[in-house]
Amino acid sequence: MKRKHIIIILVTWAIIVLISISPDDSNKMNQKDAIELCRNYAHDLLLSRGKNNLLKLSLGAAYNKIKEANFKEYYFDATELKNDMDIKNRYPTIYYLSPLIEENKYKALRLVSFEELDEIYMVMTFAYYIDNEIVEIHTKGMMIFTIGVRYYAPIDKNIARKIIRKIANLPLMRLFTGYIGTTGRWRVINFKYNCNLNDYDVWLKKVLPIKAVTDNNKEGVITKDYFDSYEESMQKRGEYLHNWIDLCVEDQQNKIPKLYMELDRL
Numbered sequence: 001m002k003r004k005h006i007i008i009i010l011v012t013w014a015i016i017v018l019i020s021i022s023p024d025d026s027n028k029m030n031q032k033d034a035i036e037l038c039r040n041y042a043h044d045l046l047l048s049r050g051k052n053n054l055l056k057l058s059l060g061a062a063y064n065k066i067k068e069a070n071f072k073e074y075y076f077d078a079t080e081l082k083n084d085m086d087i088k089n090r091y092p093t094i095y096y097l098s099p100l101i102e103e104n105k106y107k108a109l110r111l112v113s114f115e116e117l118d119e120i121y122m123v124m125t126f127a128y129y130i131d132n133e134i135v136e137i138h139t140k141g142m143m144i145f146t147i148g149v150r151y152y153a154p155i156d157k158n159i160a161r162k163i164i165r166k167i168a169n170l171p172l173m174r175l176f177t178g179y180i181g182t183t184g185r186w187r188v189i190n191f192k193y194n195c196n197l198n199d200y201d202v203w204l205k206k207v208l209p210i211k212a213v214t215d216n217n218k219e220g221v222i223t224k225d226y227f228d229s230y231e232e233s234m235q236k237r238g239e240y241l242h243n244w245i246d247l248c249v250e251d252q253q254n255k256i257p258k259l260y261m262e263l264d265r266l
Contacts, residue, residue, distance in 0.1 A: 022166040026174070026181040029151050034122050034186045035111065041188055042109055042126040042145035046196050049073040054188075059152065062188040074197040112144070117259060120151035128197075137203045140195040147191045153184035 041057060044050040051071040058066050112134075113125040127134045128143040135143040156162070167173060168181035179185075 018170060019163070019166050022169045023181075024162055024165055024169075025153065025183050026165075026169050027153065027184055028179060028182050029120065029184065031116075031122075034149050034151075035114075035124065037186045037188070038122075038124050038147040038149060039106075039109055039111070039126060041147055041191070042193075045145055045191070045193055046109065046128055046143070047074040048196055048198050057188055059187045059189055061190045062148075065191065072198060074201070109145075113146075118263065121148075122150075123148045135200060137195050137199055139203065140199060143193075143195055143200065145191065145193040148189050149186050150189050151184055152187045153182075156183045 037057065041054065044054055048071050051066060051069070054066045055063060108128055109126045110129055111124060112127045114122070115124070116122045123146065125144055125146040128145075129135065137143070165181045165183070168177035174181065
């Protein structure tokens with residue numbers, strides 16, 4: 001046997017051994033991935049779009065809700081507002097358009113609540129902001145999206161996919177293969193929201209003409225009374241937020257141990 005053939009056999013044997021001992025599943029549970037999934041999910045709910053993609057990311061109650069939902073993708077039509085300069089100046093269209101731009105979803109949708117249990121279960125809430133305030137429709141409530149996810153790793157005994165995962169999980173290959181080497185994925189189990197931009201568009205077009213007529217305050221004029229009122233309001237806001245922190249610290253100190261004690265009993 002020629003030396004060249006011996007080298008080929010040894011290299012082939014070494015590759016087979018490395019693949020055989022390589023892990024079948026790298027089990028990449030990354031909290032950042034869960035948050036990113038939920039943010040994208042909330043963004044699609046906000047714009048009422050991507051039904052097929054949302055179905056792929058959903059299980060259980062979330063899947064049923066998306067399947068039964070009547071999705072009508074949000075579209076901003078300014079024709080009813082463009083002729084009224086007073087309305088346009090008070091409510092610039094950028095507030096409508098900003099969430100439609102992909103990179104702006106991180107500014108428009110902010111993570112305002114996050115809870116985790118047993119590492120693979122998470123619930124988080126994103127709020128849609130305009131001018132540092134959560135958007136609210138008085139007849140429906142705040143525009144917030146609460147999403148519950150879990151890390152789901154089904155058993156996959158398919159030989160071909162198993163070999164592909166083992167190759168992807170080789171030491172040097174892991175740097176380039178991303179999540180090919182794992183069966184696990186974060187999936188949305190349940191979600192809830194009261195309203196999205198379609199609802200906001202309908203409500204805003206009803207309320208803007210009324211507000212433009214009834215609001216007689218002059219813009220750009222800051223009086224001493226206004227400044228004093230603003231300063232007092234900010235002080236009260238600061239006191240409230242400080243008390244909120246105290247309440248949340250106490251609440252989580254009491255709630256989390258109870259949750260895990262209940263979990264241990266099961």
